[in-house]
Amino acid sequence: MAFVQNVPFLCIMVSMVSAVISSMVPARIARWWTVFLSALVAALNVWLLTFLLQTNESYTYMMGHFPAPWGNELRVGILEALMTIVFSITILASALGGMDKQQSQISRPKQNLFSVMLDLILAGMISMLYTNDLFTGYVFIEIMTLASCVLIMARQNGRTMVSATRYMIMSLLGSGLITIAITITYSLTGHLLMENIHESMAALHASGEYEVPITVVVGLFFVGIGIKSALFPFHTWLADAYSYSTPSASSILSSVVSKTYIFLLIKILYRTIGFEIIQENRVLQIMFVFGIVAMMAGSIDAIGSNDLRRMCAFSSVAQIGYIYAGMGLKLEAGFVAALYHMLVHSLAKSSMFIAASALSDVSGDSKRFSDLRGAGYRHKMAGVCFSVSAMSIVGIPPLGGFISKLYFGQAAFAYGGAHQWIMLLALAVSSLLNVLYFMRTVITLYRPPRSDFQLPEHRPSRRADIAMCMMTAANLLAGFLAQPIVDLISRGLAMFV
Amino acid sequence: MENFWQVMNQHLDEIVAVILFGVGFTTLLLHRNLIKKILGLNIMDTAVYLFLASLGYVEGRTAPILTDGITSAEKYINPVPSGLVLTGIVVSVSVSALMLALTIRLYRRYHTLDFDQITLMMKGEDD
Numbered sequence: 199m200a201f202v203q204n205v206p207f208l209c210i211m212v213s214m215v216s217a218v219i220s221s222m223v224p225a226r227i228a229r230w231w232t233v234f235l236s237a238l239v240a241a242l243n244v245w246l247l248t249f250l251l252q253t254n255e256s257y258t259y260m261m262g263h264f265p266a267p268w269g270n271e272l273r274v275g276i277l278e279a280l281m282t283i284v285f286s287i288t289i290l291a292s293a294l295g296g297m298d299k300q301q302s303q304i305s306r307p308k309q310n311l312f313s314v315m316l317d318l319i320l321a322g323m324i325s326m327l328y329t330n331d332l333f334t335g336y337v338f339i340e341i342m343t344l345a346s347c348v349l350i351m352a353r354q355n356g357r358t359m360v361s362a363t364r365y366m367i368m369s370l371l372g373s374g375l376i377t378i379a380i381t382i383t384y385s386l387t388g389h390l391l392m393e394n395i396h397e398s399m400a401a402l403h404a405s406g407e408y409e410v411p412i413t414v415v416v417g418l419f420f421v422g423i424g425i426k427s428a429l430f431p432f433h434t435w436l437a438d439a440y441s442y443s444t445p446s447a448s449s450i451l452s453s454v455v456s457k458t459y460i461f462l463l464i465k466i467l468y469r470t471i472g473f474e475i476i477q478e479n480r481v482l483q484i485m486f487v488f489g490i491v492a493m494m495a496g497s498i499d500a501i502g503s504n505d506l507r508r509m510c511a512f513s514s515v516a517q518i519g520y521i522y523a524g525m526g527l528k529l530e531a532g533f534v535a536a537l538y539h540m541l542v543h544s545l546a547k548s549s550m551f552i553a554a555s556a557l558s559d560v561s562g563d564s565k566r567f568s569d570l571r572g573a574g575y576r577h578k579m580a581g582v583c584f585s586v587s588a589m590s591i592v593g594i595p596p597l598g599g600f601i602s603k604l605y606f607g608q609a610a611f612a613y614g615g616a617h618q619w620i621m622l623l624a625l626a627v628s629s630l631l632n633v634l635y636f637m638r639t640v641i642t643l644y645r646p647p648r649s650d651f652q653l654p655e656h657r658p659s660r661r662a663d664i665a666m667c668m669m670t671a672a673n674l675l676a677g678f679l680a681q682p683i684v685d686l687i688s689r690g691l692a693m694f695v
Numbered sequence: 696m697e698n699f700w701q702v703m704n705q706h707l708d709e710i711v712a713v714i715l716f717g718v719g720f721t722t723l724l725l726h727r728n729l730i731k732k733i734l735g736l737n738i739m740d741t742a743v744y745l746f747l748a749s750l751g752y753v754e755g756r757t758a759p760i761l762t763d764g765i766t767s768a769e770k771y772i773n774p775v776p777s778g779l780v781l782t783g784i785v786v787s788v789s790v791s792a793l794m795l796a797l798t799i800r801l802y803r804r805y806h807t808l809d810f811d812q813i814t815l816m817m818k819g820e821d822d
Binding site for chain 1: 801
C-alpha cells in the first residue's frame with residue numbers, strides 16, 4: 199500500500215486533533231492554523247488525486263481492525279478527492295477573508311471557539327465526503343450541524359441567536375428523518391457499509407420485495423437532507439443565518455456545509471441504494487419538482503430583498519434548486535451537471551460573501567442597497583470580485599455558471615419529454631431573474647453615491663482582498679478548465695459504483 | 696381483524712416506535728415553547744433507539760459477551776444495533792445540551808420561552 203493512500207485518514211485525524219488543540223493556543227495562532235490546515239488538506243488531496251489518476255481505480259481504506267461487512271471504511275475515488283480539494287480551498291479563503299471580521303465581531307473569550315468550529319467543519323467535511331459507512335455519515339452530519347450552529351451564533355445579537363435556534367430545530371428534524379431512514383435501511387439489508395447495502399438492495403429489487411419501504415427510505419433521505427441543505431420550502435432559517443453572522447460563517451455555510459450534505463445524498467442515492475433502483479423511483483420526480491420550484495422561489499425572494507447579504511442568501515436557495523433539479527433528471531448527465539454546479543457555486547458564493555462584507559465596510563457598515571451606491575468605486579477590488587461572481591452565477595460565458603447551465607440544458611435534452619421543456623423554461627426564467635437582481639446590484643455598486651454621503655472610517659482588510667482574488671481566480675479557472683473538470687467528474691462517477 | 700391483531704402483536708415495538716417518532720417530530724416542529732420542543736426532540740430520538748434496540752433483540756438470547764465458553768452465534772443477539780443506540784445517545788445528549796444552552800441565552804435576552812414571541816421581539820429590535 200502506498201503511503202499516499204493514508205491521506206484521507208490523516209486529514210480527518212489532523213483536523214480533529216487541531217480542533218482540540220485550537221481551544222488551548224492563543225487565538226491568533228488558532229486562526230492561522232485553520233488557514234494552514236485547510237491549505238495542507240488541499241495540497242495532500244492534490245497529491246492523492248494525482249495518485250488516483252495514475253492508478254485509475256478507487257480503493258477502500260479499513261478503519262480499525264475489522265474487515266468489510268463489520269468494520270468501518272473510507273472509500274477513496276477521484277470524485278471525493280476533487281470535491282475535498284475544492285471545498286478545502288473554499289474553507290481556506292473563507293477563514294482568511296473573514297479573519298479580520300472574526301477578530302472584531304466576536305467577543306474575546308469566544309475567539310478560539312470559532313477556530314475550533316472551523317476545524318471541526320473541515321473534519322466533518324472530509325469524513326462525510328470519504329466515508330463508506332452510513333452511520334458514520336450520520337455522526338458527522340451531527341458534528342457539522344453543531345459546528346455550523348455555533349458559527350452562526352458566534353457573533354452575538356438577537357438575530358443570530360434566533361436564527362441559530364431556528365437552524366437547530368430544522369436541522370434536528372432533518373437528522374431525525376435521516377436516522378430513521380438509516381434504521382429502516384439497516385433492517386432491510388442488515389448492513390451499514392454502502393457497498394453491502396447496495397448488493398442487498400439490488401437483490402431485493404430483483405425479487406420485487408419491499409418496494410414500498412425502499413421508496414420510503416429514499417423519501418426520508420431526500421427530505422432529511424433537503425431540510426439540512428436548505429431546499430426551498432425548508433429554507434426559513436437561512437436568510438437571517440447568512441446575513442447576520444460573520445462573513446466567514448456565511449460563506450462556509452452556503453458554500454461548503456450545504457454542498458457536503460448534498461454530496462452525501464448523491465452518495466446515498468447513487469452508490470448505496472443504486473442508480474438502477476433510483477431511476478425507477480418516484481421520489482426523484484418529486485425532487486425535480488422541488489428543485490424547479492426552488493429555482494423560481496429563491497430568485498423571487500432575492501429580488502424582493504433590499505439587503506445585499508440577504509439577497510446572496512436567497513440566491514443560494516435558487517442555486518440549490520438547480521442542483522436538485524439536475525439530480526431529479528435521473529440521468530448520469532444530470533448528476534454530472536449537479537456536481538459541477540456545486541463546485542462552481544461554492545467558489546462563486548464564497549467570494550461573493552467576502553466581497554459583500556468588504557463592500558458594506560466602505561458604506562458605513564450597512565448592507566442596504568441605498569447606502570451601497572458607489573461602493574464599487576470606494577473598494578475597487580471587492581466591486582470587481584463581486585461582479586465577476588455575480589456574472590458567473592447569472593451564467594455569462596466563459597464563466598463557470600454558464601457552463602453548468604449548459605450541462606443542465608444538455609441533460610434535459612437527453613431526458614426528453616415534458617421534463618425537457620420544464621427544465622429549459624425554468625433555466626431561462628431563473629437566469630432572467632438572476633440577471634434582474636444581480637445586475638441591479640452591480641449597477642447600484644457603480645452608481646454615484648448620494649450627495650450627502652461621507653466616507654466612513656474603516657480599516658481595509660488585506661486578507662479579505664487576497665481571499666477574494668483567490669476565489670475569483672479559481673472561479674475563472676473553473677470556467678476555462680470546464681472540460682477537464684467535467685471529465686474528472688464523469689470518471690469519478692464511473693468509479694463510484 | 697384477527698390478522699390485524701397478529702401483525703400488531705408481532706411488530707408492537709416498531710409500531711410504538713413510529714408513533715413516538717411522530718409525536719416527537721410534531722412537537723419539535725409545531726410547539727411554541729422551546730423547552731417542549733427539546734422534549735419533543737428527545738422523544739423523537741428515543742423512538743429511533745427503541746426501533747433499533749428492538750431490531751437487535753432476539754427473544755431468549757443474551758448480549759455477546761463470552762463468559763461461560765459458549766461460542767455459538769445462535770446464543771447471542773446482534774450487537775451492532777446496540778452500538779448504534781449508544782452512539783446515537785451520545786449525539787442526542789450533545790444536541791440537547793446545545794439546544795438548552797441556546798434556550799437559556801434566548802430567555803436571558805427576551806424573558807420568554809415562546810418562540811413566536813421571541814421572533815416578534817427580535818424583528819422589532821434594531822441591530
